[in-house]
Amino acid sequence: xxxxxxxxxxxxxxxxxxxxxxxxxxxxxxxxxxxxxxxxxxxxxxxxxxxxxxxxxxxxxxxxxxxxxxxxxxxxxxxxxxxxxxxxxxxxxxxxxxxxxxxxxxxxxxxxxxxxxxxxxxxxxxxxxxxxxxxxxxxxxxxxxxxxxxxxxxxxxxxxxxxxxxxxxxxxxxxxxxxxxxxxxxxxxxxxxxxxxxxxxxxxxxxxxxxxxxxxxxxxxxxxxxxxxxxxxxxxxxxxxxxxxxxxxxxxxxxxxxxxxxxxxxxxxxxxxxxxxxxxxxxxxxxxxxxxxxxxxxxxxxxxxxxxxxxxxxxxxxxxxxxxxxx
Ligand SMILES: Cc1cc2nc3c(=O)[nH]c(=O)nc-3n(C[C@H](O)[C@H](O)[C@H](O)COP(=O)(O)OP(=O)(O)OC[C@H]3O[C@@H](n4cnc5c(N)ncnc54)[C@H](O)[C@@H]3O)c2cc1C
Numbered sequence: 065x066x067x068x069x070x071x072x073x074x075x076x077x078x079x080x081x082x083x084x085x086x087x088x089x090x091x092x093x094x095x096x097x098x099x100x101x102x103x104x105x106x107x108x109x110x111x112x113x114x115x116x117x118x119x120x121x122x123x124x125x126x127x128x129x130x131x132x133x134x135x136x137x138x139x140x141x142x143x144x145x146x147x148x149x150x151x152x153x154x155x156x157x158x159x160x161x162x163x164x165x166x167x168x169x170x171x172x173x174x175x176x177x178x179x180x181x182x183x184x185x186x187x188x189x190x191x192x193x194x195x196x197x198x199x200x201x202x203x204x205x206x207x208x209x210x211x212x213x214x215x216x217x218x219x220x221x222x223x224x225x226x227x228x229x230x231x232x233x234x235x236x237x238x239x240x241x242x243x244x245x246x247x248x249x250x251x252x253x254x255x256x257x258x259x260x261x262x263x264x265x266x267x268x269x270x271x272x273x274x275x276x277x278x279x280x281x282x283x284x285x286x287x288x289x290x291x292x293x294x295x296x297x298x299x300x301x302x303x304x305x306x307x308x309x310x311x312x313x314x315x316x317x318x319x320x321x322x323x324x325x326x327x328x329x330x331x332x333x334x335x336x337x338x339x340x341x342x343x344x345x346x347x348x349x350x351x352x353x354x355x356x357x358x359x360x361x362x363x364x365x366x367x368x369x370x371x372x373x374x375x376x377x378x379x380x381x382x383x384x385x386x387x388x389x390x391x
Contacts, residue, residue: 082095254290
């Protein structure tokens with residue numbers, strides 16, 4: 065049986081108090097939301113925080129506000145189940161609905177939050193193992209060791225971004241609101257993620273993600289496609305997130321993002337450029353899917369063969385785009 069390490073558990077009564085505790089304790093403290101990723105990680109000794117700062121009791125972090133017309137504001141502490149069941153959100157942003165619905169299992173979605181999903185740790189076959197397994201290979205660069213076993217010559221960790229919501233929020237150009245004792249700031253979702261499996265978020269350890277602001281729907285249509293071994297539940301080994309803004313029958317703006325094929329969500333810029341300014345014809349879809357293909361550069365650190373995952377980036381981009389013709 066894997067046991068949790070010892071830790072202090074604090075339940076701040078306000079965001080300000082949470083920020084103060086995190087700033088005071090330094091990197092040995094971590095925010096805790098639903099715990100569906102953090103607790104398993106702690107059991108495997110990936111993270112051994114001295115203090116967990118529970119965000120669950122902070123009312124400012126929970127709930128969905130706004131509307132499709134004005135733009136929704138999603139509290140980072142909102143559970144994935146609450147997001148999945150929000151009828152307005154589902155109608156406005158079906159791509160986000162699909163992404164959220166595909167995360168883990170119904171029971172885990174009852175606990176797991178949007179903020180936890182966005183800040184989800186990167187994953188790797190050599191990392192997501194118990195302590196004894198990792199010790200047997202002298203650990204890896206991401207935790208306790210020096211070598212990246214996926215590519216021993218690499219000087220950075222190649223663990224893969226495995227959040228389903230992250231690529232979709234990048235495609236939506238969502239804004240993330242961060243709070244710490246030093247102040248508040250709002251950044252585009254794309255700026256939160258870094259191409260480094262160890263330091264995969266650009267935010268400081270004591271910054272709390274408080275809310276996610278979505279733009280008004282205003283002609284945007286969205287789709288999300290996910291590749292995984294078990295349809296019942298599994299982390300993505302490829303996620304395709306697409307947002308297109310239509311003016312009549314013409315694609316006025318396009319965003320195509322791939323998840324789970326690199327240390328951060330990556331943008332297929334050429335594919336998006338090629339879609340803009342023309343109707344979404346079969347030819348346009350084929351060309352964009354071909355242009356998304358070279359952007360996906362999966363490495364052998366998760367499930368399925370890398371060639372097939374790469375090939376599926378083309379097929380799933382095509383499938384997602386086709387679904388947007390009739391959306
Ligand atoms: C069996 C299983 C299957 C899973 N399948 C998937 C899947 O298919 N797709 C997927 O994306 N995920 C999957 N997950 C991972 C996890 O359940 C989800 O990502 C969930 O959304 C994490 O949210 P949480 O609230 O439980 O986060 P926690 O575990 O509480 O936290 C995760 C990380 O985020 C940080 N954090 C949390 N909230 C904040 C905040 N507001 N501000 C700053 N930092 C914060 C924590 O410090 C921690 O580092 C799976 C997990 C399990 C156990």
